[in-house]
Amino acid sequence: MPVTYIQAINQAMHEEMARDENVMLLGEDVGVLGGAFKATEGLHEKFGSERVVDTPISETLIIGAGVGLAIQGMRPILEMQFIDFISCGFDQIVNMAATLRYRHGGQTACPIVIRGPCGAGVHGGLFHSQNPEAWFFHVPGLKIVAPSTAYDAKGLLKAAVRDDDPVIYLEHKFLYRRIKEDLPEEEYVVPIGKAALRREGKDISVITYGPPMHAAVKAAKDMASEIDIEVIDLRTLLPYDWKTIRESVKKTGKALIIHEARRTGGIGGEIAARIAEDLFEHLDGPVMRLASKDTHNAFAGPMEEYIIPNQEKVTEAVRKLAAY
């Protein structure tokens, strides 16, 4: 039976908590309610209130306590009810968790996962639609993953739980129930740091993640007779899979980076700069970016549509780059 993206997340937590008694969960309303989006459904029932902890509205506490649990051998998953609220725990992430191992000279690890629903497209407005990856992309010591399929949502969460470093896991709420697929019966893990080639092509490399990956694949199919698009789904943003990007751009000579997070200061800028620095002689056109407009994620439908990338905008950007 097909499994939705959010069910895949739920399955990953069920499996990891059953596999390792040190895995636990802290967050707001994650217990009896099963989470605001039902991502944690059934966990409280199965694993009890000591391992599935309902916290007060205290993001600083959730993340800081996660670090405290981690140094005592636990592997906490820390839910931000909406990823926007991660800003309230920013200090504990960038100054506490990210520096923990480094400033202790390698005496400890920090196996925490901070996960929560990110992204626009569901009329969430300014405080329920953000894409915070760039806030953390600049911080050494962190890892960031952003799955776009149910398969990856499950496999990457399992990898994140098993990783000894702090991982920010960005689950896109637009995909929660729109994406479903049959998942393998047997256990699997999607390794952190490896991109997925969603479609092979020879004309243009589209480097993307999250919902725009689906728009890019659809655009690629629709434009197949015109332009042969290769679609790379980064999956892991920090560290990103440079090898896959490099091989693709060397082949196509053209790179378009697409993300839903806004353009200025977005991670697309870093990838574009690296392609320009390292692969200049392979390029047949400018490295281009398609991202959200440089504004807040406005609430009203037409404005939200205007701001975020969609298939139409992908097609337009691809044509523009192909014309070089």
Add this chain to the structure above:
Amino acid sequence: MTEQKERELYFWLRLIREFEGRVSALDRQGKIQGGVYSGKGQEAVVVGVCHDLRPDDWIFPLHRDLGAFLAKGADPNRLMAQIFGKRDGFSKGKDSFLHGGDFSRCIFGSTSMLGSTLPVAVGTAYKFRIGKEDRVAIAFFGEGASSRGDVHEAMNFAGIYKLPVVFLCENNFYAYSTPNELQFAVEDVADRAVGYGFKGEVCPGNDLHSVMKAARKAVDRARSGGGPTFLECKTYRYHGHSEHDRATYRSAEELITWESRDPIERWEVYLEKRKYDIAAIREETGTKVKKIVDDAVAFAEASPHPEGPEAMEDLYATPITEG
């Protein structure tokens, strides 16, 4: 208390003062890079709290608690190397002063975001609770840090789950230059404990007996499942916020008043009352602690600086391999 114990406590007070005094002197000589935060005057707090702890209890010291490192059993040599930024320090040179803890002694390294270790201490205490371990976590913080959200969030959570943690507030009356009346509108910070559902206690932090008694009560309560305690020790730092701060914002009279309550002199008076030969103890202890500190400085000076590329080590536990 046995004579041996009383002498031992005196040794720790003196060792900490000697160690910190030497660090201040080395700082003045330009031998230490970065900030040095002296706890001179506050020795009774760290000794009184740490001396009765078990090796596997955890402490979360603040930036001024070098003494807590020593009292909890950190190797003086490695501690001095840490302060020198050398490879044998707990941070292996990656950060300064007390930002690297000693996990072998259950000592957590602080950050400069004061109060930020309290949520971590509470997470640790949560693990002790669910693991049914009778261990405790001691979260040190200053009265200045008590105004931060981290402190409130941690205490609120600890109150809800009755965690085995002691919130140890070292109230030395100044947050850098800002006096208490500009920091909070209450006399005792411990009053805030009421709002978290646990007990707040105030004790004279320069009196080792008082600190020991209050700390033991709080630790016993935590260990036996009675939940957290907010223990506020009123004390005073003789030096400025850091060694670069001449503390001109406070009066000479105030300093003199507090020097008259010096924790080490008080303990000497107590030992004298016990009819011990204080002159002999003072001399013997002085020789002993000087040797330990001399050795630590020699060790730290001999320890190599890390090489530049070592800055790339210890960043990730599961290293990133680039294709």
